[in-house]
Amino acid sequence: MTESILGPLMFLGLLIFVFSGYPVAFSLAGTGLFFSIFGILYGYFDITFFNTLPERIFGVMSNYVLLAVPFFIFMGTLLEKSRLAEDLLTTIGMLFGPIRGGVAIAVVLVGTLLAAATGVVGASVVAMGLISLPVMLRYGYSKELASGVICASGTLGQIIPPSVVLVVLGDQLGVSVGDLFIGALFPGLLISGMYILYVIGIAIFKPRMAPALPKEIRNIPLNKLLKRVVFVMLPPLFLILLVLGSIFAGIATPTEAGALGAVGAMILAALNKRLTIQNLKETMDDTAKLTVMVVFLLIGSTVFSLVFRGVYGDVWIDELLLNLPGGKWGLIIIANLVVFILGFFIDFFEIVFIVIPMIAPAAAKLGIDMVWFGVMIGMNLQTSFLTPPFGFSIFYLKGVSPPELKTIDIYRGVIPFIIIQLISLIIMIMYPDIVQY
Numbered sequence: 001m002t003e004s005i006l007g008p009l010m011f012l013g014l015l016i017f018v019f020s021g022y023p024v025a026f027s028l029a030g031t032g033l034f035f036s037i038f039g040i041l042y043g044y045f046d047i048t049f050f051n052t053l054p055e056r057i058f059g060v061m062s063n064y065v066l067l068a069v070p071f072f073i074f075m076g077t078l079l080e081k082s083r084l085a086e087d088l089l090t091t092i093g094m095l096f097g098p099i100r101g102g103v104a105i106a107v108v109l110v111g112t113l114l115a116a117a118t119g120v121v122g123a124s125v126v127a128m129g130l131i132s133l134p135v136m137l138r139y140g141y142s143k144e145l146a147s148g149v150i151c152a153s154g155t156l157g158q159i160i161p162p163s164v165v166l167v168v169l170g171d172q173l174g175v176s177v178g179d180l181f182i183g184a185l186f187p188g189l190l191i192s193g194m195y196i197l198y199v200i201g202i203a204i205f206k207p208r209m210a211p212a213l214p215k216e217i218r219n220i221p222l223n224k225l226l227k228r229v230v231f232v233m234l235p236p237l238f239l240i241l242l243v244l245g246s247i248f249a250g251i252a253t254p255t256e257a258g259a260l261g262a263v264g265a266m267i268l269a270a271l272n273k274r275l276t277i278q279n280l281k282e283t284m285d286d287t288a289k290l291t292v293m294v295v296f297l298l299i300g301s302t303v304f305s306l307v308f309r310g311v312y313g314d315v316w317i318d319e320l321l322l323n324l325p326g327g328k329w330g331l332i333i334i335a336n337l338v339v340f341i342l343g344f345f346i347d348f349f350e351i352v353f354i355v356i357p358m359i360a361p362a363a364a365k366l367g368i369d370m371v372w373f374g375v376m377i378g379m380n381l382q383t384s385f386l387t388p389p390f391g392f393s394i395f396y397l398k399g400v401s402p403p404e405l406k407t408i409d410i411y412r413g414v415i416p417f418i419i420i421q422l423i424s425l426i427i428m429i430m431y432p433d434i435v436q437y
């Protein structure tokens with residue numbers, strides 16, 4: 001009897017800790033250590049069972065794949081701190097400003113490029129919020145469209161490679177991060193394209209919501225515009241192609257490409273005379289904080305999963321998921337529902353470390369392609385940045401928005417883009433060749 005209930009009780013205890021607001025890394029480790037007492041008392045394992053824990057933690061710390069995480073974070077943060085992302089947005093805004101909805105389209109395109117250059121959502125949303133939101137509000141864009149398109153475009157860094165989430169998913173699923181990058185490219189571009197189609201539809205059917213910029217604003221000499229395109233747009237594009245191209249061609253691993261991207265970002269900043277000690281210090285601080293958070297989550301999940309397996313929780317999860325109605329499709333539906341619902345309340349990294357270790361073994365046993373499964377989860381996780389009440393993009397934007405933009409305006413603005421993301425997810429599930437090509 002105890003064997004059948006310790007696993008479920010352990011999972012329930014973890015959820016109670018998480019939703020009480022306690023840090024997830026410590027919730028995972030604390031729940032594992034607490035239930036290890038019962039595991040020892042009821043004879044499932046003895047204290048020597050924990051002899052394997054130091055080796056597992058050392059395995060996390062020495063994981064070569066995870067080295068890509070700080071490299072990509074550093075690359076994206078430096079591009080934001082040196083204002084190269086800001087220049088990119090301004091230039092594309094000049095190109096598309098003359099058409100209705102042009103600034104919103106520019107935001108989506110820049111969000112796509114920043115996703116491919118940074119993979120850091122917070123930096124993308126803050127940069128676009130500071131630069132494009134005042135312009136859109138000043139010249140008549142609706143508050144909902146302006147805020148929604150910025151929040152949604154900033155989340156593209158979760159699915160368009162090189163995504164930090166895909167790096168962590170690759171580690172948790174035991175699949176090649178390079179394969180995940182290749183598989184996620186077209187689904188990411190699909191979402192980006194659907195955002196643009198939505199903006200174009202708004203510009204056609206509700207033109208007052210997405211006007212063109214006034215002539216005096218967009219009247220820029222052609223030579224000046226061409227100069228900005230050559231010197232502002234092309235260098236970041238070259239860096240993106242260099243990083244992703246080296247991975248896709250098999251020349252470099254994601255970790256090596258991440259190092260190349262970090263060095264490339266420093267070179268671009270130096271060429272623009274913006275590689276300052278202050279920028280480097282702030283970039284390294286942000287990189288260290290986010291990387292340490294990821295590592296502590298990994299260590300916490302290692303403690304939890306060790307004890308969870310010790311009390312046969314993995315057997316309980318396997319039996320539960322393998323016997324769902326509909327077989328693999330039942331698992332796919334349940335996995336997506338769980339990830340989507342948790343996205344309303346907790347961070348995407350936390351979802352990865354709580355949910356994936358539990359559902360991945362069952363998915364593999366049911367014959368689901370794990371690269372496709374990883375991309376599907378990545379697309380679903382993207383919605384966690386937009387779903388109220390705790391969507392991180394919403395609060396990133398609110399933190400840099402003018403007082404007249406209320407939180408409720410942003411909530412209303414993101415709803416169409418959440419629907420677009422879910423439609424894109426359904427398309428990817430129905431047509432797996434989008435990933436498996």
